[in-house]
Amino acid sequence: MSALPTRITPSADHDRLRDAVRAWLAANTPAGWHDELKTATKERFRAFNIRQAQLLRSAGLLATHWPAEYGGGGFSFREQLIIQEELVRADFPQPRLLEISLAHIAATLIAYGSAEQRAHLSAILDGEIWCQGFSEPEAGSDLAALRTRAVRRGDVYVVNGQKVWSSYADQASWCLLLARTDSDAPKHRGLSMFMLDLDSPGVELRPTRQATGTEEFCELFLTDAEIPVAHRLGEENAGWRMAQTTLATERVFNILELQARLAVALDEIAVRARVTPAGVGRTAADDASFRQDLAARAAEVDVLGLLGQRLAQSVELTGEVGPEGSIVKLMYSETLQKLTGLALRMQGMPAMLDERREFATTWTSGHWMIDHLKSWNWTIAAGSNEIQRNIIGERVLALPREPQP
Structure with a gap:
């Protein structure tokens, strides 16, 4: 048996990379972390996030999308997809408090920061x-x-x-x-x-x-x-252009993980539907309307995955996100909203129970009422869906601009 890798590096052999990530996660995913966070204070939650960040950093998996010269992993988008898929599959708790630092802030500092300002990149890797x-x-x-x-x-x-x-x-x-x-x-x-x-x-x-x-x-x-x-x-007075870099990064960063989590949630809903009562002697899976809606969500999740990969490949080639990122953001937010709503419909009144869900972990935790409430955040964050439709219409489809008041 080969030794467990202590640090994972880019590899042209994608099967080998997947095996290495999977082995590391099997040895390092903390047991019972969901229960730990259900009663965590903000201080404990912060400490948990920093601990997880340092664990990922030790394996070279904390900033997989950063260039290696700034302390990142230097992984290609295809390699990032593999890593995110395995993180989701292993239910590894990622450091949510550092998402903004690792994505939006880092992208802005790398693109526009001075040498002194970019020193914060090292601090971010340390948990800033x-x-x-x-x-x-x-x-x-x-x-x-x-x-x-x-x-x-x-x-x-x-x-x-x-x-x-x-x-x-x-x-x-x-x-x-x-x-x-x-x-x-x-x-x-x-x-x-x-x-x-x-x-x-x-x-x-x-x-x-x-x-x-x-x-x-x-x-x-x-x-x-x-x-x-x-x-x-x-x-x-050059801040608007920088803000667009930040917001574009927000629309595309982690879409690979988010889509993977939707796929996992979809499978979980399908499994639960077979055992969730929906009347005398019937389950949710026996309802033709529910099955049709679930199939529609499955198609949307697959399409979102393809769009995300296409966008990632475009960014890898050009270094730019472009207005097409609005398509992915719009579709993810609406798919998340519809999928969590479907799960809520399946679960019915039991979804109203307060199960002390841990905060700020994932958007599809399986506590469907909370997940559905939180899904509305995505229709507003990083530019509302109405704004995204304007961007798509004007900059992607070349439709006439919206009249100005």
Whole structure:
């Protein structure tokens, strides 16, 4: 028997790579982690995430999509797909608190950061948690209409404003902040991107309690908060282009894992349907309407997988996500919503029971009521579905632009 690999590296032999990842996961997936997180405090949840991140890092699996020169795995998209498939199959708990850091923040720092700013990439690998400060109370879908202002005074910017829907901000140390630096410029051209230290004076965080009972989002209030000029990313007033890089990354990153989890959830629903009562002597699987809906969801999951792979291949060739990423984001959010809704319909009243579901783990945990409530997040996050349809119509299908008011 060959020795268990301590660090997994890219391999042209995909079967060998899969075997290596599978063997590592068999030896390192913690038993009983779901039960551990059901009663975890935010502090314990944070510690759990950092522990899992370091475990993945030791195996070379924490930042598989990063270039090797920045400490990443340097894996191709095909290799990333294999790794994500095996992580899902093994039910390995991934470090959700670091998702924004590893995806959106890293992509922005690599593309636009200075050498000093890119030092945060190493800190992220060590467990540094970031959040995003983009959306505002009156500028959610129309992000370019944001009102948070950053006024330069010597070597600092003085920032005033409010952000909402900042995921895990109360667990984070840094925030990728988008603020207006030129009020006279057209709204898309007067924005700048900053790295905000959340321990700075004038920064207040208020967790937002959701319908699920958790507090995964926060409001961020900025009152005369100071950000050093050295913490501005790129040139002043170039923030809109950077934000598009971040949002595009958000639409495509982890789609391979998300689609794989949908496929696992689909199989789980099919199995449960055979034993879930749906009347006297009948199960949900006996209902022709339920079977038709399940088949439709199965087709959507397969198509989503093909779209995700095509998009990944395009990114690998061109280095750009492009507006086609909106198609994948739109389809994933609606498929997730319909699939969790179908599972909720199958389970019926028992789905109302509070089973102390662990928070912030996956979007298809099998606690279908909570999963369905959370699925609506995806129709808003990273640009609402209405905005995605506009992008697809105008930039992919070349339809006439929507009339401006």
